[in-house]
Amino acid sequence: MRAFVFPGQGSQAVGMGAALAEASSHARAVFQEVDEALGQNLFRLMTDGPADDLTLTENAQPAIMANAIATLRVLEQEGGVRLSEKADFVAGHSLGEYTALCAAGAIDLATTARLLKLRGRAMQAAVPVGTGGMAALLGATIEQAEAIAAAAAEGEICTVANDNAPGQVVISGNAGAIERAAGLVKEHGVKRAMPLPVSAPFHCPLMQPAADAMEAALAEARIDAPFVPVFANVTAAPVTASDTIRRLLVEQVTGIVRWRESVLAMHAAGVTRFVELGGKVLVPMIKRITPDVDSISVVSMDEIEALLQKI
Incomplete structure (x- = not known):
């Protein structure tokens, strides 16, 4: 069994997505759709910086998501890989849970980008800097x-x-x-x-104002049942029901990210291979949690081609 996983904040870097966009029109289409959804040139910020602006939570969150979904689109459109056929589960770390839901067809790309932009702003605004x-x-x-x-x-x-x-x-x-x-x-x-x-104390009760903002936004967002079960951060268990997904995304803002337990639960369910798309931060954790499983990070075109030989 196989799980596709998606990174969280901290995996952003100036230059992200540039080589992928140069090599693939499908990647470029993802970045363009996100730019249009947000009404900003996020992709230019991703490729050219400045780093301080990219690191801002409201920019980093949709940027990391866009980079991961672009990687997935290249796999799907150019490699013929279908997530619905190749993945038994998906999961993501913090904001990566939104990426996982997008990848599994529960939330469309434009909506995911707008939700993450709002989530970043709300989390930053919830607590005064330095508090x-x-x-x-x-x-x-x-x-x-x-x-x-x-x-x-x-x-x-x-x-x-x-x-x-x-x-x-x-x-x-x-x-x-x-x-x-x-x-x-x-x-x-x-x-x-x-x-x-x-810049803020994430995933603790001080984030309650951000949780309230996300509850209002998620109530208006269309969320479908994912075609692959998504492991939720706050329960370390798979979820497929739309209303449950909404509730857990709100709880996630103030709750603990149970990543270690999620990986152990996926492994116990039979997962023997983890594929991280769009980053290289989760695989080192996975290797410490379950050293006996195969895990691979996929960011570049070369790594996509290498994965296609193994999948």
Whole structure:
């Protein structure tokens, strides 16, 4: 069995998509459709920068999605690969869940782009800059991270945001609580806390204003049943019902990204090969979670051609 997975924020880089667009009209069509849906030249920002503007959450989220869907379109249109025939499951990390839903036919490309633009703006606006923070707890188990977050909270918000892989758990919350958590790692047997260069404390209760904005937007968006089950971040379980997808996307804004559990659940369901489209951030995590499975990242035309030989 095979799962196609899609990266989250942090996988953006100036130059992304340029070679793919030069090589394929199908990739160019994806970038053009996203530009038209957003009313901005996002593709030019992706290819030429500046990096600071591309890193803005409202730009990075639709850009990462567009790059992944362009990669998929090349596979489908030029390689003859049909996701409905080749994938048993799809999943994505945080914003990548929207990409997975788009790939599986639940949300059309233009709607996905607009939802992610709004999601990025709403997440950035939810908390004043400097109020919140995030940190990766290196060498921590999920249980250790939860204990550190609980001890550091002291009446503020401090929760686990991302359970990425063994030894890589991210916490999120008020800046003071994150700083206190960093001072507690040694006594909890954790190697160290690494502050993350993020503009807001994602995936924690401080994001509730963004969750409210997404609830309103998703209520108006057309969401169909995906033709491949999508593993949801907040449940680490497959979902196919449209109303459930809507609800879980809202919960995802403030909830934990249960990536480690999602990969383990897909593996337990029989997945023996993971294919990451549009990035190279998930495969290293997958190799740490399930070292016995085959996993491959696909970004360039050469990598697409290599995948076509194996799929």
